[in-house]
Amino acid sequence: MDYLLEKYKNESELEKMATREAFGVAIVSVANENDDVVVLNADLPGSLKLNDFMEVFPERYLQIGVAEQNMASIAIGLSHYGKIPFITSFAAFSPGLNIAQIRIGSIKNQNFKVVSSHYGFHVGPDGASAQMESDIAMMKAIPNMVIVNPADYNQTKTMTHLISRAKGPIYMKLTREKFPVFLKEDAHTEIGKVQKLLSGDKLTVIATGSMVYETLQAVLEVDKDGGKVELLNLHTIKPLDKEGILESVRKTGKLLIVEEHNIWGGAGESISRIVAENHPVFTKIVGIYDTFGESGSHRKLWEKYEIDRVAIASQIREII
């Protein structure tokens, strides 16, 4: 399957968009398709790009104020009544402040969506408290929870539609920063299935969300002629695509996972478990090494905490 836009290698030619912008566009069309969709927000509609939704569907937009716990439990009530609520905020606040409420709604697999932007180092200058390095750990440990982390603007639009149709609690992560749009608008995306962006036989690299294009550039830098590194886009962190991952590591025999999350509790740990249980291979994780961030641009933070393309390329070089 060919997922990449033709000019994907040339970063300067690609349009730069934040995935939260895609959510803002897609949620309007999702709501047009389904009358039951409602959006809740905790005093950050601009940050979630909800301006269009608020204008088109004022009666289906609920401004809850700075009260993320109330927002989550109201959503669970709405879901019990029969609506499809999307709760929206920064990842630091939701699920950061309302994990207990989300957990209660997940016990009976209630149909609500948690959509959060500004994960990882994305809120850069605001500093450690508003950044979010722990959200996957919190959410993946909740039974029934599905976690999606789309890689670019186009994929986020598709994913917004997919999660609105899928039943049950789903967490979708969005970027604050603008990143290259490199996936085809009509690329086939299925929750729970990895996408093979590049083929190779020496090393499997699995990247998720904001790290996918950064990793792609690192791979292009190291594997100039191609064919050595296989790059998988992990747009779904839970459930993991066990077969898709194992098929690749059986071929390559080595694995590198790249994520903008604490290595404690991130996607890397869960992938490592699947690999260790079924086909143990050398595995390494590039992620945030159990530290909080600090103020600074997200690019500078990526560099300092060694999750940028330079750090990723150096790991790839070392492994192959």
Next chain:
Amino acid sequence: MDYSKVELDALRKLSYELKIDVIKMLDKADSGHIGGAFSIADIVTCLYFKVANLDPQNPDWDERDYIMLSNGHVCPILYAALARKGFFPKEELNNLRKIDSLLQGHPKLGIPGVENTSGLLGQGLSQGVGIALGLTMDSKPNKVYVITSDGEHQEGQTWEAIMSANKWSLNNLVVIVDRNHVQIDGNTEDIMPLGNLKEKYESFGWIALDINGHDYNEILQTFDFVKKIDQPVAIIAHTIAGEDISFMERLYKYHDWKDDPVEVEKALKELQAELDKFN
């Protein structure tokens, strides 16, 4: 309008039967929360058997009123009422808190008649606001009754919910506060003072009413009255923890009860004596 003695006595008699069911359930389960189950028993009886529009044969009926239990630990009285109302067979009461059984130690969606998963205090009123908002969006007349404990008003989220119900003027939402003054580790005013809840609700824009939570005529008249109010309403029901069991009344140590055979026998005897007065 005053309710007739016949009508009130029928409900009172039923409440003793439900309380007897609760004692027997907790005896079989070896433990459970009894203080709050008995303080709210009269209101539960009125809600399920007189006030709310329900269809036990069709728990998901679109036209039903929603009765939610935010302080889920008092669920034995809820389960006793649901069973007697016909939501599930009464035999299920024998398996409360046991593995592979329907009736969980705290209410969970999926149990017929249960409208919210609870057990973490402070979340039920927000969930009730969610249901009330959904009904309002669709211009539906159903009512939402949320039972809360006084102790869970120590949770900040309860006040977030109270604030938001006022924002949307949810006239389909009624909260009942079981003001029994006890919680697991002591008396509420010693643990963390709650003060005058009526005034607090009023200052958040609600209509709030102080009532005697064991006076059936007052309870029923209050529920009639709130149906006419175009605002969210809080009924502060002043109640007695462990009501009707002489050795339990008002004592916080019976919030959670590890039953013993002597107490079980004594409690059943006292309740039976009350019940016999109706024969």
